[in-house]
Amino acid sequence: MGSLALVWAMRGDEDGCRAAAERAYLLAETRRMRIVSTAADWALGLLELGLGRPADALQHLLALTGAGGHPGILLWAAPDLVEAAVRAGQPDKCSAVLERFEAWVTGSGLPVPAAALARCKGLLADADAAVDHFDAALRHDHSAQRPFERARNELALGEAMRRQRQRSEARTHLRNALEVFDKLGTAPWTERARAELRASGETARRHDPNAFDQLTPQEVRIALFASKGASNPDIAARLFLSRRTVEYHLHKVFTKFGVTSRAELTTVDLQIQ
Numbered sequence: 001m002g003s004l005a006l007v008w009a010m011r012g013d014e015d016g017c018r019a020a021a022e023r024a025y026l027l028a029e030t031r032r033m034r035i036v037s038t039a040a041d042w043a044l045g046l047l048e049l050g051l052g053r054p055a056d057a058l059q060h061l062l063a064l065t066g067a068g069g070h071p072g073i074l075l076w077a078a079p080d081l082v083e084a085a086v087r088a089g090q091p092d093k094c095s096a097v098l099e100r101f102e103a104w105v106t107g108s109g110l111p112v113p114a115a116a117l118a119r120c121k122g123l124l125a126d127a128d129a130a131v132d133h134f135d136a137a138l139r140h141d142h143s144a145q146r147p148f149e150r151a152r153n154e155l156a157l158g159e160a161m162r163r164q165r166q167r168s169e170a171r172t173h174l175r176n177a178l179e180v181f182d183k184l185g186t187a188p189w190t191e192r193a194r195a196e197l198r199a200s201g202e203t204a205r206r207h208d209p210n211a212f213d214q215l216t217p218q219e220v221r222i223a224l225f226a227s228k229g230a231s232n233p234d235i236a237a238r239l240f241l242s243r244r245t246v247e248y249h250l251h252k253v254f255t256k257f258g259v260t261s262r263a264e265l266t267t268v269d270l271q272i273q
Helices: 002-011 014-031 033-048 052-064 070-088 091-108 109-124 125-142 149-165 165-185 187-199 219-227 233-241 243-257
Strands: none
Touching: 002 014, 002 033, 014 033, 033 070, 033 165, 033 187, 052 070, 052 091, 070 091, 070 109, 091 125, 109 125, 109 187, 125 149, 125 165, 125 187, 149 165, 149 243, 165 187, 233 243
């Protein structure tokens, strides 16, 4: 039940998460399974964090540090507790947990926790150092074993770069984060990435998930070439079409996806299912 609550938390489904958490608490009480109730606390904290309520998130996550918590769950939840504390304006609340987390990461040598630790340090750092820490978080996790966490690292780096007026570089990371969040169905994080991308000067439109199925085979080929940067003359030459025909089909692609430029087309999932 705790794991299910975490899934609903990532997706931002309040009803699903709270219902699963209540079942987890009941199970933990009847079978004396502290790890299950602690996972439910983590899930509720992550839910509130995703929904933009860091103070409420922090309250749930601090419950993990009490006598009723579980040390293993606390370690994996530590990055969420740090983020909640920072965003709630109470960074002092996470210092002891972060110290313990750093000791564990150093001893484990695992890439995913190392990436999470770098993100934590970025959240606590000043603006200039934050970019370096978030960049390190991405470099630690080359394999992207946990796509949700890697997308959070991309989002954090994109946010920091945008605030440092590195808007062009920020967009790359924000697009990457948006794409992963969108595929995972983690709605609150998708909206956050979309809002950051919009703040960077680029509009990421909500795309009709069935739009790809509405494309003709010719439109699919043209869309794929265009999304990779090919010009209309290049596409025409490769597909043995006239430039005007390419322009006509590309206009239809833009209309079906609700985009207005090649830049926006790069945010669309054009992978054939």
